[in-house]
Amino acid sequence: xxxxxxxxxxxxxxxxxxxxxxxxxxxxxxxxxxxxxxxxxxxxxxxxxxxxxxxxxxxxxxxxxxxxxxxxxxxxxxxxxxxxxxxxxxxxxxxxxxxxxxxxxxxxxxxxxxxxxxxxxxxxxxxxxxxxxxxxxxxxxxxxxxxxxxxxxxxxxxxxxxxxxxxxxxxxxxxxxxxxxxxxxxxxxxxxxxxxxxxxxxxxxxxxxxxxxxxxxxxxxxxxxxxxxxxxxxxxxxxxxxxxxxxxxxxxxxxxxxxxxxxxxxxxxxxxxxxxxxxxxxxxxxxxxxxxxxxxxxxxxxxxxxxxxxxxxxxxxxxxxxxxxxxxxxxxxxxxxxxxxxxxxxxxxxxxxxxxxxxxxxxx
Ligand SMILES: *Cc1c(COP(=O)(O)O)cnc(C)c1O
Numbered sequence: 001x002x003x004x005x006x007x008x009x010x011x012x013x014x015x016x017x018x019x020x021x022x023x024x025x026x027x028x029x030x031x032x033x034x035x036x037x038x039x040x041x042x043x044x045x046x047x048x049x050x051x052x053x054x055x056x057x058x059x060x061x062x063x064x065x066x067x068x069x070x071x072x073x074x075x076x077x078x079x080x081x082x083x084x085x086x087x088x089x090x091x092x093x094x095x096x097x098x099x100x101x102x103x104x105x106x107x108x109x110x111x112x113x114x115x116x117x118x119x120x121x122x123x124x125x126x127x128x129x130x131x132x133x134x135x136x137x138x139x140x141x142x143x144x145x146x147x148x149x150x151x152x153x154x155x156x157x158x159x160x161x162x163x164x165x166x167x168x169x170x171x172x173x174x175x176x177x178x179x180x181x182x183x184x185x186x187x188x189x190x191x192x193x194x195x196x197x198x199x200x201x202x203x204x205x206x207x208x209x210x211x212x213x214x215x216x217x218x219x220x221x222x223x224x225x226x227x228x229x230x231x232x233x234x235x236x237x238x239x240x241x242x243x244x245x246x247x248x249x250x251x252x253x254x255x256x257x258x259x260x261x262x263x264x265x266x267x268x269x270x271x272x273x274x275x276x277x278x279x280x281x282x283x284x285x286x287x288x289x290x291x292x293x294x295x296x297x298x299x300x301x302x303x304x305x306x307x308x309x310x311x312x313x314x315x316x317x318x319x320x321x322x323x324x325x326x327x328x329x330x331x332x333x334x335x336x337x338x339x340x341x342x343x344x345x346x347x348x349x350x351x352x353x354x355x356x357x358x359x360x361x362x363x364x
Pocket of ligand 1: 090189219
């Protein structure tokens with residue numbers, strides 16, 4: 001007794017607005033891409049070499065648990081490799097977390113301008129996403145806690161957050177965790193942890209170790225390996241066990257595992273990226289901040305620039321594109337109509353972007 005004349009997606013699926021990635025270029029001309037928070041210094045040379053070496057072994061299945069990568073991460077970050085799960089990008093892991101802990105009738109809570117993949121993952125499981133108001137483009141712990149109901153199963157928190165670049169200090173993350181029931185999972189997505197310079201920030205490993213309901217998710221994508229798709233998470237044994245039961249048995253390919261392990265150990269390269277980013281993040285923030293442009297203070301490898309209105313932001317996007325710079329519109333997917341997100345790039349790109357925007361603002 002078919003109710004429909006064709007296969008019907010599960011409840012929630014068709015409520016999802018497809019993810020819109022940052023644009024790659026203008027019509028027909030090569031552009032400088034500042035729309036996806038990629039590394040301006042390329043990849044770690046050691047990672048490139050390891051990736052290439054793996055080309056000799058493409059006929060053999062990779063080790064399924066990414067053991068060598070987990071061991072490298074464990075060594076560098078002081079974590080028991082048994083508590084690490086690797087994924088095909090952190091996106092893979094975020095989806096697995098949603099699949100394990102959310103279902104129809106459940107709710108997940110996030111801040112309004114949080115990462116736009118969380119609603120996709122949540123709705124895909126049939127659960128409801130609950131968005132909370134922020135305080136000046138920053139997640140508000142009181143609002144997140146106030147949104148919790150008996151149906152809440154997950155709180156998603158990107159720290160620092162994308163696309164705002166703002167962060168919660170350690171004390172606020174602890175206050176958030178302390179206010180959650182023990183059956184609610186706090187997912188701390190530290191995609192930009194490597195770029196943080198604020199002294200009161202912590203990645204939250206202490207919290208993961210001291211509780212049964214916190215996981216930390218990380219990625220190599222913003223550190224020069226976006227194409228390789230490598231993410232990792234750390235969680236308590238029960239959560240790691242559950243995730244591993246549904247994880248694709250070979251979810252991280254061999255070249256990615258090898259490149260990730262080499263990149264993790266190349267701490268000098270990571271330090272170089274961080275120093276470059278801190279220098280040009282500060283510089284661009286200072287160069288653009290004015291009475292007509294507002295730059296939200298960022299701890300990540302991008303800045304969010306707010307214009308006086310939506311039309312000015314759209315004009316700035318087109319003006320930058322005409323000059324060869326592609327930045328990220330945040331009107332549609334994030335609902336920040338007067339904003340543009342600009343990745344921190346090379347010195348030349350940062351000077352170029354500042355010149356284009358400042359002359360546009362001076363000329364209008
Ligand atoms: C970029 C990003 C990710 C996704 O990273 P992948 O590892 O490339 O899937 C996850 N969370 C946030 C907040 C991000 O900005």
